Amino acid sequence: MTTTAPPAAPGTAPGTASAGTASRAASSPTTADLLDRFSELFARIRAGAAERDRTRTLPRAEITALAEAGFGRLRLPVEHGGLGADLPQTFAVLTELAAADSNLAQIWRGHLAFVEDVLTARSPEFRARWLPRLASGAVVGNAWTEPGEGARGIASTTVSAAESGGARVNGTKFYTTGSIFADYADTTVTAPDGTQSIALVPLRQGGVTLTDDWDGFGQRTTGTGTAVFADAEVPAEDVYPFAERFTYQTALYQVVLLAAQAGIARAALRDASALVRDRTRSYSHGNAERAAEDPQLLEVVGHLAAAAQTAEVLTADAAQALQRIHEAENGDPTVRDRLGEAAELASARAQVVVSQLVPAAATRLFDALGASAVREGAALDRHWRNARTVASHNPWVYKARIAGEHAVHGHVRTDTTWSVGVASR
Template sequence: MTETTAANPLSLGTDYETLANRFRPIFREISAGTVEREKTRALPHEQIAWLKQAGFGAVRVPTQYGGAGASIGQLFELLIELAEADSNIVQALRAHFAFVEDRLNAPPSDDRDQWFARFVKGDLVGNGWTEVGSVKLGDVITKVTGTGDRLLLNGTKYYSTGSIFADWIDVYAQRADTGTDVIAVVDARHPGVRHSDDWDGFGQRTTGSGTSVYDNVPLPAEHVIPFEERFKYQTAFYQLVLLAVLAGIGRAVERDIAREVRDRKRVFSHGNAGSVSEDAQIQQVVGQIAAQVYAAQAATLRSAEPLQRAYVARFGNDAQVEKAANIDAEIETAKAQVIVSQLILSAATDLFNALGASGVSVNKALDRHWRNARTAASHNPLVYKARIVGDWHINGTEPPYVWQIGSGQGKA
């Protein structure tokens, strides 16, 4: 469903089951190869190509432009389903959907229409935000130089999640002439762009996160966007993608533990039944995991609601309504992060309580659920999110909408 305000249709939602059924066969195909990709660290180039061809990257684009018109909540429900199949792919698409959201929040223009057309065609956007090395907090070494239509990007980024699969890259940079922070959108296939799959984390190993180098990459003037124009609920949106990753991992845990228990033949002499599937204590473990996953998914989707309100309010005439929605988006996603991380990490550990030693088989790769969940949950420190929520409830302190990481004044 879309709502038209002058020349600005908004994506307010569609029939979810119809939308999801477009992609569920692809999700099943993706799921079938996840364990093998995990064991061999094979990047999901083919699987992401399937999603591109099916129009997955354009589900938030208004129907008038050829997209699906999905709401933010429907997008994240889809991402949870995809994360159950392969959580790495959802994280690899994190920057893409954030850039789509940014363009949805941009004023109507020919440039915005061109981006919508690119998304519908299947173009994906990667990420280049984090500076590499001992960069001081707040410093931006990646620079845009030149003037007019002769602009060049130079720099190096790490945690370049999804860029290795992308057609474009959303790069956080600084103009050398004015010192202002900007978003530079570069052609990912330009010869001056080099990607390395050198991410060395123990989880989420096939997200394409690694180092990207930009060497005199040309930029059209319209692809250099002042950072101050970035959509206001961006931090909440990025966090919500990680929550969808966690909720999807939880669904995979629930699926795998039920299957393992159902198929298990061997029993312990001091167990409670002649088959593991009939053992009341094992049933309790599986039931507890299912309840935790249910709560995690519910919290994730509930925290998506204020983001949709903020998106709609962006084009309203009430600044206070928009500000309140943006605050709610930050606070609710922070609350969800604290509890969802705990629920899914617990579920990914407790699944082994229902299995014997065979459950730790490398061939089954059940440990990937905890490793992937722990990695996703480590991106934004839980303790800071809990503090921000507490400060809001106690003192009414407005949450930060943007934050950075870098070397502090003490240890490098």
């Protein structure tokens, strides 16, 4: 969904610091400015969130509006047509979007990761090719996970040379969050020599079929369905080894989920607070004539407020860790690896807490309300369904083990590129 944006300057070769670091020196927007830029759009998105969830209506118009407003250019340097946000600012804005509709925040997960790949790329040609595309409003989705009994860490989807001089991609993916709304899919493939690679597949072509067949009980409108590539064409220069990806990608993917959870917690607090404040009915065995004055109900809302604050603080802390590794990505490998481990730990520890805290809070909100709160028209169940679904993406029990391993042994496992599938025998 390419849109009109400020013209992008030609790509420049990165030095020891990333392009994102350089942009901070050129222009440093405040978080308040960034939030203000999107406030009206977020309000409109929030107004339709419950109905979209109820009817499983994909937010196509909302994603287009976000792209046109520059959401996909948050991280791009100002001199390349972007808004110049650092990672903590980006995740603050993403959390605000999640508070409006957590589905939309998760939809941008693949895009945010690919932007990071461009910002830290060592190839000036790659940067020069993709920065203008992103600046013009191109949206990138995700196509990594495969259905069935495929081998763990090895893509069954293949890429091969085409007679035209480009390449062709063949295979099936699931959990393709964001791709049904996007212009390109960041796709994991296996090259003829067995190399695990990335192919940036243009999606508006006959060789690509995208289906909204995600049937989860939560995050219903993320478009997390099936993508089928049948001789899908991709320029040869847009296929590159997976090993060249930025090193902190796993941590970044997890912090996107943290931001989604933090937004859900804030939305649950917002709805519970409003309903308690406005409720005129009260129980004869309660503590006050109005719900808003009942100390037991206020205690419940207070727990929601504490949960929301905790989730936001942990998300912001993990985003700070990501910023530090981002700035070191193309520098001293020893420093990079140390900061990368710190980012992994920050995201893992946060998910251990947040993955349990937010679903519990989304359930507890009903303790402050009456039976009318469980009616479908109230749509309050979506907060728990969404939180539980986000928490199921990567089991938090493994994150707890990683955190414990570091606490006891002083290190984490070296393999931080996670995958799912059948173990090789």
